[in-house]
Amino acid sequence: MVLQTASLPSLQSLVASLGFPSFRAKQVHDYISRGVTDASLMTQLPRPLISSLLSAAVPSSLSLASERVSSRDGTTKRAYRLPDGQLIESVLMPYSSRNTACVSSQAGCAMGCVFCATGQMGFSRQLSADEIYEQVAAFDGLVKRERGDGRGVTNVVFMGMGEPLANYRNVMAAASRMNAELGIGARKITVSTVGLPPMIRKLAREPLQVNLAVSLHETNDTDRGELLPANKRYGGLTELMSAVKYYMDETRRRVTFEFALIAGSNDSPQDARRLGRLFREFRIPAAMCHVNVIPLNPSDGFREKKSSKAAVEEYCRVLVEEFKVSATPRMRRGIDIEAGCGQLKAEVLKKGGGKVFEEGLVLEGGMEQEIEGQRAAEEEEEEEAAAAAAAAPAAAPRATTSITSPSQTIAAEKKLRKLKNKLKQIAKLEGSPKLNDAQRAKVEARGEVEREIEELTYNLT
Secondary structure, three states: OEHHHOOHHHHHHHHHHOOOOOHHHHHHHHHHHOOOOOHHHOOOOOHHHHHHHHHHOEOOOOEEEEEEEOOOOOOEEEEEEOOOOOEEEEEEEEOOOOEEEEOOOEEEOOOOOOOOHHHHHOEEEEOOHHHHHHHHHHHHHHHHHOOOOOOOOOEEEEOOOOOHHHHHHHHHHHHHHHHHHOOOOHHHEEEEEOOOHHHHHHHHOOOOOOEEEEEOOOOOHHHHHHHOOHHHHOOHHHHHHHHHHHHHHHHOOOEEEEEEEEOOOOOOHHHHHHHHHHHHHOOOOHHHEEEEEEEOOOEOOEOOOEOOHHHHHHHHHHHHHHHOOEEEEOOOOOHHHOOOOOHHHHHHHHOOOOOOOOOOOOOOOOHHHHHHHHHHHHHHHHHHHHHHHOOOOOOOOOOOOOOOOHHHHHHHHHHHHHHHHHHHHHHHHHOOOOOOHHHHHHHHOHHHHHHHHHHHHHHHO
16 A cells, blocks of 8 residues: 555555554544655554554655755756656645645656657656645645645646646546645646647536646647647647637636747737637637746757747737736746756656656757746636636736836835735735634735736846
8 A cells, every 4th residue: 555645444444454443544644644654753653553554555656766956946846756667757836825736647748749848758658546646645745744834735737747638537536636635626726738629628517626727839720730739639729729618618717828939930919919819719708818928948859949028028918908818927937957847857867767758759848847837826816817707807917017227126126025025914814713804805815916926026037
């Protein structure tokens, strides 16, 4: 038995089979929920039970092959070796008000996206529900045990290795366990897809109300097919956008569209207008979508250049002002530790560990480096807007503005300090058992404060 993924009923069966009373199973389960999976550290248990557990169970099925912690933002990147030798990756991204885990759903990926290290490695196998769940449970334990944060993991994004909707049953089973056993709200779980229309429709009918993010990147089938070969395989943009519209109509939840900007290719104001018109063509309400704009990070496997900051801001401005579509550029997290999808695994493979999926095809990450590390900052904005979208149009989005003079810089830095102090006050209020109306209003404004902090930070860089 693997203690990290053991449920209370399975522990009860194990403890009974070892000849101990059933209440001991609850004690073991309590240890695991606090991040302690090594039976030798469960010091409040009887020594005979500890010895029996050491013989009958293992702490984890994931063997840590490599770990890096960013000195810039605390992002932790792990490469795990599975029992059959495959390697997968997970990322933990700490924020002031939440802890987000980015997890893998497959060993490798069959989608073949040209800018993605994992896509270039090819597909090996599906991850089991336990292997997916364990990535989050391991980070949950890390946060609680070593970092003293009793909240544990608060948000999960399926944006690591693999296409989550191609492993639908195991992904949803793992998400359900995260919700039920780790206390992670369904609206704090986001599933990202390259675009599998039948599974998007299925997700729309799923009782567990998770969020959806779609990797779009182009507005016509020819160009999108060159970047994402799966586009043609699954019926092109017509099928994809129709499925997204169905998802919105069924769930009344907002969808995030990931759009990586490539210099001179898809980053002009005209390109932004084409995206806005694409939404209108499929009758997707502006209030029901958010565009996550990401400057491309070139890699060995994809040598195109990233867009300039000015181009990114103009792209967002066009969407916001001309189409009333929420659009924000994303900051990078974990860049100093190669937090992008497939990068750490590629390094481990180059050093001779694990398995190579396709001979000679081990590349460093490109656009997925940007996507994976940056998306988490938007999650709470999406869940708040999704809840409001069913009742009323979302608030008008805000465009970013360049800071060009010393006086603007001083004013922005002063405002940023105030906002960070305000966020600290909100965090303290969130721990209070009772709030008056004014305090509750401050807590509810947390998402807006975080967005302002992010925009100011971006503009000051």
